[in-house]
Amino acid sequence: MFGLFTYYIGYHYIFNKQVFDIGFFAFKPHMAALFSSSAITFVIGFLLNKYVVFTESYLRGRIQLFRYFLSFASNLVINYFLLKLLVEMLKWNAMLSQVITICIVIGISYLTQRHYTFKIKKG
Numbered sequence: 001m002f003g004l005f006t007y008y009i010g011y012h013y014i015f016n017k018q019v020f021d022i023g024f025f026a027f028k029p030h031m032a033a034l035f036s037s038s039a040i041t042f043v044i045g046f047l048l049n050k051y052v053v054f055t056e057s058y059l060r061g062r063i064q065l066f067r068y069f070l071s072f073a074s075n076l077v078i079n080y081f082l083l084k085l086l087v088e089m090l091k092w093n094a095m096l097s098q099v100i101t102i103c104i105v106i107g108i109s110y111l112t113q114r115h116y117t118f119k120i121k122k123g
Contacts, residue, residue, distance in 0.1 A: 002044060006037040007098050017094075030087050030094040031080070038076050045072070054118030067117040075105050075112075 010033035011017065020032040027035070046068045050061070057064065079101050086097035 003037055003041040004098065004102055006040050007033045008095065010036045011094060011098075028088070030083055030098070033094075034076075034079060034083060034098070038072075038079075042069075042072055049113055049118060054113065054120070056120045057118040058121050059117075059119060064117055068113075071109065071112040071117050075109050078108065079105050 011029055014036065015027075015029040015032045017029045019029065020027040046065060049068065050057075050064060059067075082101040082104065083094075083097055086092045086100065087094050
């Protein structure tokens with residue numbers, strides 16, 4: 001929910017639904033909002049997963065952080081391509097597309113976090 005909230009603020013108020021030009025590259029507003037939201041939620045997501053959701057993991061913190069980064073990066077790529085498909089090709093509303101994308105990515109992310117990033121010993 002926090003990621004969707006930061007996406008909404010970025011899309012509607014920070015980037016004001018306009019192209020964000022950084023000189024050598026221009027981001028469409030939905031992509032600029034995605035990347036800014038992701039930068040904010042990376043740290044918060046890791047801390048919540050480590051200290052609230054998966055507290056019984058036996059892996060060291062730095063290994064968890066590295067694995068979390070890999071998982072986060074792959075989820076960001078999935079999110080990027082789904083947004084590209086829904087917003088740019090199918091011409092859907094950016095907020096609706098992000099909600100749909102988040103629902104898909106949450107499922108993938110949970111399975112990745114549970115079975116890879118914050119692995120728990122069985123038995």
